Amino acid sequence: MSDSPMKRPAPFRPNYWARSGYLLVVLYCIWAAQSLEISFDRVIAGMDNAQRFLGAMVPPNFARWQLLINNLLETLQIAIISSAFGVLISLPIGLMAARNLMPDWLTWPSRGFIAICRSFHPVIFAILFVKAVGFGPLAGILTLIFASIGFIGKLFAEAIEEISLKPVEAMRAAGAPFPSVLIFAVLPQVLNRFIGFATYQTDANLRNSTMIGIVGAGGIGGTLAAAFQRYDYDFVSAILICIIALVMVSELLAQRVKGVFR
């Protein structure tokens, strides 16, 4: 029987894994910043420039408001048309990509197509479509349709793969044809989530439609790019304010629509 008090393990042991992790991160930052040639002086010089720049942006200049309104409307048109078609097309493509319902020869190409649509930033699609169909909103519409398919298609296929197949079994046993099985056994389980994805993507399309104009695919992005090039920074801030306002309003509307379909 020892007289000394029992040695108990320390309650808060240092987590060496986490500490070395943090150290690695810091080392990485230093190394990466060096290879990117980001030095402190550049940041300071940049801050200086930024101050002057921000000064030129205030107050925002709405003098050319007709141009602004026209382009905003075009932006809206692009967003609306591409969202409508994008959502419509994503429904069957997402269905075809569901591995628990469809045969391999259908799911592989569908999933491959969706992956391609998703991997590229919409701007890349915009550039390609501008080359293909010329400047203007058509390129923008096609761009955002593909972007929508990439997003909604993937999430929708994943949602379908998570459903319970028991009602599907029951409908098949009752002799229902395949489309009826989809309508009654599959869709009720995933429709809410599909509407969520669709409203989210419509919102995203609106945001994206404000910038694809930078490469010529229509909408207010073109006006913005032109303003930058002409150093009309007060016009730039006016445009930015409109974009933010537009996006916020659409977000609110999307909430309402989701409520109706719950």
Add this chain to the structure above:
Amino acid sequence: MTQATAQHAPSAGASLVIEHLRKEYVRGKAVLKDISLTVEGRSTTAIIGPSGTGKSTLLRCINRLIEPTAGRIMLGGVDLCALRGSDLRAMRRRIGMVFQEFNLVERLSVMENVLCGRLGYISPMRAWLRKFPAEDISRAYDLLDLVGLSDFAQARADELSGGQRQRVGIARAVMQQPDILLADEPTSSLDPKTSVEIMELLNEVANRNNIPVLVNIHDVSLGRRFADRVVGMSKGLVVFDGDPADLANDHLKEIYGGEDWLK
């Protein structure tokens, strides 16, 4: 008794004949080795046997949810194994199935779930627009009255208890106006009192429609109590086929193996 649930004579030869049914999930290892069975007339047949002996497989082979490896299954003289496409679906309409886990669409209402039984009879377009014929709707209400769920017609399926959900499942199966009812362990997810109620309900609807019922059951006493005939399966073969009264402990030992559970 309304028109909808009046007795109807079984269509000519609504008998089920299974001949030498064999099912191998893995080549060489047969779950069902050689099953031959005939079911006809108004009767309730309980199939008993240990887990894994192929009871569910047998039932699902009948309506070809699972493809048999060999053998013949004849319903009313038609060989089910030779059918495909819309012919197979037409045949499936004649077989009503009740599931262990109810297999309802949780988000839809009770009414919509019951009407699902008619999906084999209407086109997908009408199904999408929910344009069911008036007499189907009337029959659905009658069935809900019969199973005691008239107050729940608009309730969502996931608001119901287990016993209530199984009643909806039974109503859905009967909506098909089938020639035979298959029930795959309909009471395994339910408490003892509800299990008895469900078995009583199964017998009642079968009596009203004058059709045979084939029930998988693992509670032997329940099976003995409600069935006219007991079929015992063991290791993929039928080892007992007869009256419940004749089912002795020796038979049960052969079917299930081991003695302790019998005491």
Add this chain to the structure above:
Amino acid sequence: MNVADREWVRFTRAERYARFTVFLCVGVLLAWSFRTVQVIPEFLMDAPHQVSDLFQRMWPVDFGFYYEGVHASLVETLHIATLGTLLTLVLALPVGVMAARNVCRAPALNWLATFILVSSRSVNSLVWAMLFVAMFGPGTLAGVITIAVRSIGFVGKLFGEALEEAHSGPVEAMRAAGAPWVSIFLKAYWPQVSPAFWSIALFRWDINVRESSVIGLVGAGGIGVALDTALNLFQWTRVSLVLVCIFAVVVLAEVLVTQIRKRII
């Protein structure tokens, strides 16, 4: 029993009106858009031919050009994405905390945080890139700041929501014990939300890889610059090389993230 009074309707009258209104609005919007958008039908008809022509010019992929022109930019892109994400974690943490109404009880701060988050999300990364290129000059510095600022909205919003869903039990216990606010945050909130935080960070890094690959188009560094050059010089086979590289990097990043998710989170 009269068949007529056994009617069944799927939606109540109010629900039907609401659904009809939504469909009507959508229909009207769609019709208006079609009529007023300026699409030249000839271009639409010509589109398939133009697209196939484009693909012909982009084939075969010029892999030979990789080490000379693309490799360095690709690495640069990854650095921009990673540094940008790390920077945003530092920035978004306080903003997310300010936006969570249960953690930060000052409505003014909540409002400010929400405003920052919304603006960050509403403005596209390309627009932010143009802004920062104008401020800091073309190059990777603008790129890193663009990625960081753009991600604040995403990370901050999700992090704020995770905080709002945290259990208040441990918080109450610590407040009862008289702990200061920072301690409460570190010991009651942080342990609950840190898995979500790292998961969000990983998710955003994946997206940032994709974003970093295009901000070079407006001069913010990374492989977008190579893409821009090749496009301006009509070097289509190099364009397809860049696209293939972007695709490969994005897929690899996603695989990496999925693996990390499985093992650690």
